[in-house]
Amino acid sequence: MTAPKSSSARGRYLALLCLLPFAVCFVIFQIAPLAWVAINSLQSEAGWGVANFSKVFASKFYLQALQRSLEISFWSSLFGIVIATLGAYSLRQVDSKLRDFVSAFANMTSNFAGVPLAFAFIILLGFNGALTLLLKQVGLLEDFSIYSKSGLILVYTYFQIPLGVLLLYPAFDALREDWRESAALLGASHWQFWRHIGLPVLAPALLGTFVILLANALGAYATVYALTTGNFNVLPIRIAGLVAGDISLDPNLASALAMVLVGLMTLVTVVHQWLLKRSYHAR
Amino acid sequence: MRADARSGGWYHRAVVYLLFLILLLPLAGTLLYSLATSWSASLLPSGLTFKWYIALWSEPRFLAVFGQSLLVCVGALLLSVVLILPLLFVVHYHFPRLDALMNILILLPFAVPPVVSSVGLLQLYGSGPMAMVGTPWILIGCYFTIALPFMYRAITNNLQAINLRDLMDAAQLLGANTWQAALLVVLPNLRKGLMVALLLSFSFLFGEFVFANLLVGTRYETLQVYLNNMRNSSGHFNSALVISYFAFVLVLTWVANRLNKDKT
Numbered sequence: 001m002t003a004p005k006s007s008s009a010r011g012r013y014l015a016l017l018c019l020l021p022f023a024v025c026f027v028i029f030q031i032a033p034l035a036w037v038a039i040n041s042l043q044s045e046a047g048w049g050v051a052n053f054s055k056v057f058a059s060k061f062y063l064q065a066l067q068r069s070l071e072i073s074f075w076s077s078l079f080g081i082v083i084a085t086l087g088a089y090s091l092r093q094v095d096s097k098l099r100d101f102v103s104a105f106a107n108m109t110s111n112f113a114g115v116p117l118a119f120a121f122i123i124l125l126g127f128n129g130a131l132t133l134l135l136k137q138v139g140l141l142e143d144f145s146i147y148s149k150s151g152l153i154l155v156y157t158y159f160q161i162p163l164g165v166l167l168l169y170p171a172f173d174a175l176r177e178d179w180r181e182s183a184a185l186l187g188a189s190h191w192q193f194w195r196h197i198g199l200p201v202l203a204p205a206l207l208g209t210f211v212i213l214l215a216n217a218l219g220a221y222a223t224v225y226a227l228t229t230g231n232f233n234v235l236p237i238r239i240a241g242l243v244a245g246d247i248s249l250d251p252n253l254a255s256a257l258a259m260v261l262v263g264l265m266t267l268v269t270v271v272h273q274w275l276l277k278r279s280y281h282a283r
Numbered sequence: 284m285r286a287d288a289r290s291g292g293w294y295h296r297a298v299v300y301l302l303f304l305i306l307l308l309p310l311a312g313t314l315l316y317s318l319a320t321s322w323s324a325s326l327l328p329s330g331l332t333f334k335w336y337i338a339l340w341s342e343p344r345f346l347a348v349f350g351q352s353l354l355v356c357v358g359a360l361l362l363s364v365v366l367i368l369p370l371l372f373v374v375h376y377h378f379p380r381l382d383a384l385m386n387i388l389i390l391l392p393f394a395v396p397p398v399v400s401s402v403g404l405l406q407l408y409g410s411g412p413m414a415m416v417g418t419p420w421i422l423i424g425c426y427f428t429i430a431l432p433f434m435y436r437a438i439t440n441n442l443q444a445i446n447l448r449d450l451m452d453a454a455q456l457l458g459a460n461t462w463q464a465a466l467l468v469v470l471p472n473l474r475k476g477l478m479v480a481l482l483l484s485f486s487f488l489f490g491e492f493v494f495a496n497l498l499v500g501t502r503y504e505t506l507q508v509y510l511n512n513m514r515n516s517s518g519h520f521n522s523a524l525v526i527s528y529f530a531f532v533l534v535l536t537w538v539a540n541r542l543n544k545d546k547t
Contacts, residue, residue, distance in 0.1 A: 011461065015377040018369040025366055026388070026431075028413075029424040033403025034395055040406070083302070090298035098296070102303050104540060109306045111532050114492045115507050116525040120309040123316050123518050130312065130322050162306065219396030222492035226511050236398040243402050244497050251406050258399040265394045273390075 037262075041255035052256035062238060062257065069235040072149065073217035076156030081210050083157070084164025091165070092172055103169065110162035114222035121146055121155050122227065147228050155223060160213045167212060171205030208275040215268040218261065235261050310529065317522035335523035345509065345524070352506040355419050355495075356488045359426030360481055366427065367434050368477075372465055375442050376451060382439075389432040397493035400425070404498060417502040425494045430484040437483075441476035445469070475542055482539035486532045 044051040056062045087106075091099050112120075124131045125146040132144075145151050175198060183193045199206075221236035230237050235257060241247075242254035317335055319328030339345055374381045404425070408415040415421035447469065454464035492507040500508060510524055 012377060015373045018373050022366040022370045025362070025424060025427060029404075030391055030395070030400070030428045032407060033400045034391070036403035036407055037399060083305070086298055087302040090295035090302075093292070093295035094299050098299060102299050104537075105303060106306060107540070108533055108536050109310070111486050111490055111536065112310065112529060114490055115510050116490070116528055117309065119510065119514075119521055119525050120313040123522055124309060124312040130316065158305075158309065161302075165302070215393065219398065221396070221398045222496075222507070225496075226492075226514075229514070236396065239398050239402060240493075240497055243405050251402060254402045258402050262395055262399055265396065269390055269394045 034262075037255045037258050040252050041259045043252050052253050053260075055253060056256050056260065061233070065233045065235050065238045065257075066260065068149065068233055069218060072152050072156055072234065073214050075153045076160050076217050077210055077213035079153070079157040080160025080164050080213050081168075081206065083161050084168050084209070085206065087161070088165050088168040089172060091169065103165070106162040106165045110159075110166060112162075113159040113220075115226040117155065117159060118223050118226035121151075121158075125151070125154075147232070152224060152227065152232065155227065156217050156220065159220075159223065160216065163216060164209055164213060167209045168205065171202060171209070174201055174205070204275045204278045208272050211268045211272045211275070215265055215272075218264055218268070310526075313522045313525050317519060317526045319519060321519075335517075335519045336527070338520060339523045339527060348504045348506050348509040351419070351503060352489060355422050355426065355503075355505060356485050358419070358423045359430065359488060360484060362423055363427045363430045363434055363484070364477070364481070367431065367438065368470075371435065371438050371442060372447075372469070375439070375447055385435065389435050392428050392432055397425070397429075397491075398497070400428075401494065401497040416498055417500075419499070419503045421498050422494055422503075422505070425498070426488050426491065429491065429494075430488060433484055433487075434480050437480035438473065438476060441473055444476075445472045475545070479539045479543050482535050482542070486535045486539075489528075489532060489535075 041052055042048055180193055224232055239254050239257045242250050318331050320330035320332050322328035451464050454468040495505045495508050
């Protein structure tokens with residue numbers, strides 16, 4: 001690497017100086033809050049220690065929040081990725097006009113999340129929603145509630161689909177069309193092709209997308225808050241309740257819960273980075 | 284083999300249409316609801332009207348929050364550009380090794396959900412010398428961290444495409460100093476990529492709710508917080524609000540897509 005001519009020591013100091021405003025803002029709004037949470041999760045009335053964490057893991061209430069968070073994230077990611085995989089694969093096989101239109105539409109609906117999405121589902125599938133009443137009239141719907149766990153999984157799945165399609169679409173590049181022809185020539189059935197070639201080649205991308213969806217659902221707060229006015233017990237709701245609720249404020253306990261969530265997210269991010277390195281379309 | 288391919292073609296078209304329908308259904312339902320005079324327990328509403336949109340767009344509180352949302356998002360994007368452009372230039376031109384560190388740092392906004400950051404932000408800046416909670420300033424700062432990973436990646440791809448080093452060397456050979464080369468040669472070449480990144484960032488910042496609700500709430504209401512606070516008003520009115528919001532974002536992403544296509 002040759003140093004540019006003008007890059008004297010003074011130039012380099014000036015360049016470093018240009019980084020300063022960024023560094024200051026990043027520390028104020030990203031590093032410092034995280035550090036505060038990390039430090040205070042280890043503090044309670046008793047002083048330093050893991051008292052907050054043992055409180056979290058001894059409480060049925062918080063364990064339920066954790067379990068529900070994981071359940072909703074897992075199922076919505078699974079449904080989301082199955083639909084997105086089928087969709088993304090078929091998108092590549094149709095003519096370009098239809099493909100461009102539907103992928104542009106998926107791109108736009110990826111912004112349709114959070115509060116507006118919750119409202120759309122309340123209007124259609126809430127207690128007095130147009131679809132609910134209609135489906136009840138024809139007897140197709142017995143006791144489904146959008147405010148229940150299965151309701152939340154449905155809404156979460158909806159916002160996972162566009163994200164999944166966007167992330168998976170390029171991954172199918174790894175699957176070359178002539179491989180399928182070769183496999184067919186050698187006598188492999190449709191099923192055998194997918195079992196022995198298609199899925200193994202796509203596996204890192206599929207898993208990578210799955211963990212992104214998982215992270216997306218684990219951290220989601222707006223949708224579940226708007227849908228249930230904060231009455232459904234999941235981790236993000238509990239954390240926010242402990243710092244901004246009206247009843248019991250306990251920032252230290254909130255920090256411990258937040259660290260549990262960050263731990264889960266970090267695990268997911270590390271797994272994703274590792275899978276990214278293994279995937280076929282990384283050089 | 285031929286017949287197989289053709290039946291396969293039908294299958295793929297059907298799947299794509301089904302995907303489109305799934306994604307469309309909640310939006311189409313909300314659109315219809317926002318245009319309905321009343322709609323209950325029937326397949327279609329009993330009549331169509333624009334009165335909900337007229338009521339919405341003549342509601343002063345809505346217009347105020349719409350303006351406030353715009354202000355916060357534009358402010359956050361301005362801050363991001365001012366902070367990220369010099370950063371990218373310095374990293375890629377002077378310290379290419381820092382790029383590896385930056386790629387780890389920009390994972391932080393992903394790994395730390397807004398609800399977690401909010402816990403620390405509320406305690407740190409709730410009172411004391413840096414009290415910002417309840418003001419739009421804290422939102423501008425937080426939105427910068429949300430936009431950072433996306434803008435950093437998008438502009439990095441752009442910088443690699445225009446061959447930063449050659450461009451700088453050529454400009455300096457012709458007598459420009461580093462500042463002139465960066466501002467007058469490199470920046471105009473980044474303009475289109477930057478516009479696309481800004482429009483797309485804007486569309487997701489405009490939909491941000493967690494920071495807005497937890498850190499500021501009604502003290503400086505943004506569109507998403509307003510929508511949430513209107514939960515008890517008429518469903519038709521809310522639908523008109525949701526559709527207006529989505530139409531706005533739709534136009535932005537559409538423009539961004541067009542710009543993106545022109546580029547190649």
